[in-house]
Amino acid sequence: MSLSSVQTLAAQTVQAVKDGRNLSDVLADIRREHPGLTAQERGALQDLAFGVQRFSGSLNAVLDSMLNKPLQRSDIRSLMLVALYQLAYSRNAEYAVVNEAVRAASRIGKGQYKSLCNALLRRFLREREALLRAAAGNEVGKYNLTAWWLQRLRADYPKHWHNIAAAFNRHPPMTLRINRRRMDAEGYLNVLREHGMDGTVLGSHALMLAEAVPVDALPLFAEGVVSVQDWGAQQAAEWLDVHDGERVLDACAAPGGKSGHLLEWADCRLTALDIDAYRLQRVRDNLQRLGLQAHTEAADAAAWASCYDGPPFDAVLADVPCTASGVVRRHPDIKWLRRPQDAAKTAAQQTLLLDRLWQLVKPGGRMLLATCSLFHEENDGQLQHFLQGHADAVCRRSETLLPNDRQDGFYYALLDKVG
Numbered sequence: 229m230s231l232s233s234v235q236t237l238a239a240q241t242v243q244a245v246k247d248g249r250n251l252s253d254v255l256a257d258i259r260r261e262h263p264g265l266t267a268q269e270r271g272a273l274q275d276l277a278f279g280v281q282r283f284s285g286s287l288n289a290v291l292d293s294m295l296n297k298p299l300q301r302s303d304i305r306s307l308m309l310v311a312l313y314q315l316a317y318s319r320n321a322e323y324a325v326v327n328e329a330v331r332a333a334s335r336i337g338k339g340q341y342k343s344l345c346n347a348l349l350r351r352f353l354r355e356r357e358a359l360l361r362a363a364a365g366n367e368v369g370k371y372n373l374t375a376w377w378l379q380r381l382r383a384d385y386p387k388h389w390h391n392i393a394a395a396f397n398r399h400p401p402m403t404l405r406i407n408r409r410r411m412d413a414e415g416y417l418n419v420l421r422e423h424g425m426d427g428t429v430l431g432s433h434a435l436m437l438a439e440a441v442p443v444d445a446l447p448l449f450a451e452g453v454v455s456v457q458d459w460g461a462q463q464a465a466e467w468l469d470v471h472d473g474e475r476v477l478d479a480c481a482a483p484g485g486k487s488g489h490l491l492e493w494a495d496c497r498l499t500a501l502d503i504d505a506y507r508l509q510r511v512r513d514n515l516q517r518l519g520l521q522a523h524t525e526a527a528d529a530a531a532w533a534s535c536y537d538g539p540p541f542d543a544v545l546a547d548v549p550c551t552a553s554g555v556v557r558r559h560p561d562i563k564w565l566r567r568p569q570d571a572a573k574t575a576a577q578q579t580l581l582l583d584r585l586w587q588l589v590k591p592g593g594r595m596l597l598a599t600c601s602l603f604h605e606e607n608d609g610q611l612q613h614f615l616q617g618h619a620d621a622v623c624r625r626s627e628t629l630l631p632n633d634r635q636d637g638f639y640y641a642l643l644d645k646v647g
């Protein structure tokens with residue numbers, strides 16, 4: 229497939245996200261519709277699709293500043309954003325980017341937009357510094373976040389919002405969790421080096437790859453020795469610290485990253501629920517690869533908890549649905565898909581779930597509230613609300629992990645049930 233075809237597919241993803249679709253779903257559909265894409269083409273498409281979302285504020289500002297009147301065709305506009313991303317933020321050869329984008333524009337616009345695209349992209353190459361500087365003159369262009377995101381981050385993190393916004397625009401590392409039943413991080417690093425890869429050890433069973441690779445290129449991945457999981461997400465198992473024989477509920481389990489980690493941690497008896505039957509299959513697949521077992525059920529955890537009549541649990545992991553505002557580096561489309569009212573909606577869902585799940589915790593047991601959000605409303609705000617309504621709950625500790633070079637943004641609060 230030519231570069232212009234990959235650019236055209238990337239432009240389709242830009243359009244789809246603009247229409248409100250989740251980028252990962254869109255890319256999965258494209259991969260299904262184009263089974264002939266090579267691994268390299270899939271990688272290039274992913275890079276373009278994610279890159280445009282990451283820098284969409286600045287790219288749109290640059291494009292608007294070069295247009296005398298709005299571009300009527302949104303498919304051509306999307307294509308221009310893709311090409312601008314390549315010229316501004318990638319190492320792709322400039323002449324190839326321009327020529328191929330012009331070819332794609334000509335094909336899409338049936339010859340009509342060829343010269344406009346050519347002129348826009350060549351002007352960008354001539355005036356790149358000045359155009360990017362001007363784009364950074366407004367906050368959306370500078371931080372690649374909408375005004376309401378910035379307002380909220382400033383309110384919730386008066387000292388750190390700037391670093392958070394900067395972290396959002398960086399590429400996330402590929403981080404691995406080493407199955408502690410099989411090997412430790414130092415041991416796996418040696419295996420990686422034997423295969424010509426390298427990494428940095430983050431913890432006894434975690435390391436960050438020097439360069440991302442497709443998962444199936446990871447040595448011993450199929451054998452269940454290693455999983456891909458962000459370092460911040462890996463903290464959940466440490467916080468909950470399950471023990472052999474404990475009855476543990478992972479109430480919102482899919483795709484199963486934390487379920488697998490809990491079962492690697494100790495021989496606990498795990499029940500893994502998820503409301504989404506399709507996603508729950510990924511939990512089963514992951515556990516099968518790791519050689520671990522859990523009872524899995526596709527269910528709304530709140531409804532399930534109301535009907536549950538089995539013995540209570542020693543530990544519950546409530547990795548509840550949230551805006552995912554902490555994992556923007558991995559899902560940059562989130563910046564443009566979320567709406568200001570979303571955190572209040574997910575917070576209301578969380579309130580119900582936490583209340584129901586708490587009923588399943590045995591006296592003396594514990595529940596870990598976990599989110600991959602940075603918004604106060606879904607984190608400390610939720611915790612305070614929960615504590616006010618549950619006299620038998622004591623918060624042992626809580627912490628917001630801010631996104632940085634090693635981890636995504638997460639929130640954890642460990643609640644003990646007194647009794």
Ligand SMILES: C[S@@+](CC[C@H](N)C(=O)[O-])C[C@H]1O[C@@H](n2cnc3c(N)ncnc32)[C@H](O)[C@@H]1O
Binds near residue numbers: 486529
């Ligand atoms: C943050 S993800 C969980 C990630 C997972 N714990 C992991 O580490 O791989 C939240 C999950 O909650 C599920 N979910 C949302 N509402 C739910 C509900 N009412 N009951 C059970 N699962 C729910 C979603 O389908 C989604 O898979």
